[in-house]
Amino acid sequence: MKIEQLNTASLRKLKPVIDKPKYALTSVSCGVVHFGTGNFHRAHQAVYCDTLLNKGETNWGITGISLRSPVMRDNLAPQNYLYTLAILGETTSYRVIGAIQNLLVGPEDPQSVIDVVAHGGTQLVTTTITEKGYYLTSGGIDRAHPDMLGDLASISVPKTIYGYLAAALIKRSDNQGDPLTILCCDNMHGGGEHLQQGVQMLLERHSPDTLRWVEKNVAFSSSMVDRVTPATDQYLKDQVAAQLGVYDAAPVAAEPFTQWIIEDRFAGIRPPFEQAGALFVNDIAPFERIKLRFLNAGHSILAALGYLAGDQFIHEALQRPCLAQFAEQALKLNVMPVTPVPEGISSEAYINQVLQRFKNGNLPYGVLQVGTDSSQKIQQRILPTIDDGLSHGGDTSYLAFALGAWVCFIRKALQNDDLNDPLADEFSHCISANKGGSVAAFLTLAGANKFHFFKDVPFMAAVQIYHSNISEMGVEQAIDTFFNP
Incomplete structure (x- = not known):
């Protein structure tokens, strides 16, 4: 017998133990447009909006935008955009989220995306499009990227987030629309500034008059987001179906912990996200830095070590004592001394909490999922810390080993055909063209040559030695040889 699907009709049939929207879905208006409706957004920002809706703040529904694939729209549309959040702590709880009211696919109908951002009811635009969605190179926007070249030529059919925003702001300006805030929710330093620079670049080319309007009516802001959110697999779908009694094509899982630090820079109406647990601050940079350097760097280090040790998940890597000790020591001995933290936060306690969260066996976070796009991630998560460590004369041995x-x-x-990285072809060419490829050549592709440590002979020699020993004896024995003699 075919199980009924989750939707507005089946919502009332769910067991009382399942948290459901406490608001009428028909009463919601969409004040938020969000680019990048993947798992993280649906387990994080959408939940904050859902909490506001449950409190009677019904203006903060979401119109989701996919810049690439229609898969999420196709999964959620038959469910009236409802989906289940499974919170995986010591026990699992379930909550149906109704904040997303619609989902548009940019490549299918770019004008509809432009129109909804330009619409007067839209108060806030948010983004979770990952690092590569910002087309960055050497800390700036890559004007030579084919997609950027396309938008510089014309934004009638945008190719980038900047193109969609610029085209929408032209229309919003022509309509003399209300002020708008554009908020980056990807963990990257100065995300709001990158959005502003990209939009400015295109408006200078296509509509200088709009640029003057934007300077007075649009705020570009950043935020720091934190919640471990694994990929959805069939096991999660089966688990949710068994608990709800209905089938959900796109559930999402997350840890109990959630954090959202928002730069308090808004042009118009500011959503009362503090009612849902978010924190507004004047300076986001210190919070971004500790998240990138402790949590994200720890995640990336464990993903590489765990994969080399043969593990599938991060929590499995932490079950290996030498990997767990290495990750803790890397953060406490190499990262912590050169990473200032906001007042009231303990670096050591933060690191301990991060590692404890990673150990959650109910949260199967794949090493390859964390390792996705690693050539881009390490440029923010690890490489700047090495420069800081060397400039302060501190210990950088753990980070050299991590590189x-x-x-x-x-x-x-690459050898196992597991690599999901925008530079995968370049890495393959490096191996074939250079008879295996040197460590320096790999690091250059990942932008390491833009950092001071790349010219530090003793440091780079250490990276080479560690690489050779890991290759010869395996990662665990190499750690024991150098760090646990």
Whole structure:
């Protein structure tokens, strides 16, 4: 017998133990447009909006935008955009989220995306499009990227987030629309500034008059987001179906912990996200830095080490004592001394909490999922810390080992056809053209040559030694040899 699907009709049939929207879905208006409706958004920002809706703040529904694939729209549309959040703590709880009211696919109908951003009811635009969605190179926007070249030529059919925003702001300006805030929700330094620079670049080309309007009526802001959110698999779908008694084609899982630090820079109406647990601050940079350097860097280091050790998940890597000790020592001995934290936060306690969260066996976070796009991620998560460590005369041995391990990870993932990285072809060419490819060549592709440590002979020699030993003896024995003699 075919199980009934989750939707507005089946919502009332769910067991009382399942948290459901406490608001009428028909009463919601969409004040938020969100680019990038993947799992993280649906387990994080959408939940904050859902909490506001449950409190009677019914203006903060979401119109989701996919810039690439229609898969999420196709999964959610038959469900009236309802989906289940499974919160995986010591026990699992379930909550149906109704904040997303519609989902548009940019490549299918770009004008509809432009229109909804330009619409007067839209108060806030948010983004979770991952690092590569910002087309960055050497800290700035890559004007030579084919998609950027396309938008510089014309934004009638945008190719980038900047193109969609610029086209929508032209229309919003022509309509003399209300002020608008554009908020980056990807963990990257100065995300709001990148959005502003990209939009400005295109408006200078296509509509200088709009640029003057934007300077007075649009705020570009950043935020720091934190919640471990694994990929959805069939096991989660089966688990949700068994608990709800209905089938959900797109459930999402997350840890109990959630955090959203928002730069308090708004042009118009500011959503009362503090009622849902968010924190507004004047300076986001210190919060971004500790998240990138402790949590994200720890995640990336464990992903590479775990993959090399043969693990599938992050929590499995932490079950290996030498990997767990290495990750803790890397953060406490190499990262912590050169990473200032906001007042009231303990670096050591933050690191301990991060590692404890990673150990959650009910949260199967794949090493390859964390390792996706690693050539882009390490440029923010690890490389700047090495420069800081060397400039302060501190210990950088753990981070040198981590870089050697990262090169080994790239090699092994390529060999096993596991690598999901925008530079995968370049790495493959590096191996074939250079008879295996040097460590320096791999690091250069990942932008390491833009950092001071790349010219530090002793440091780079250490990276090479660690890489060679990991390759020869395996990652665990190499750690024991150098760090646990």
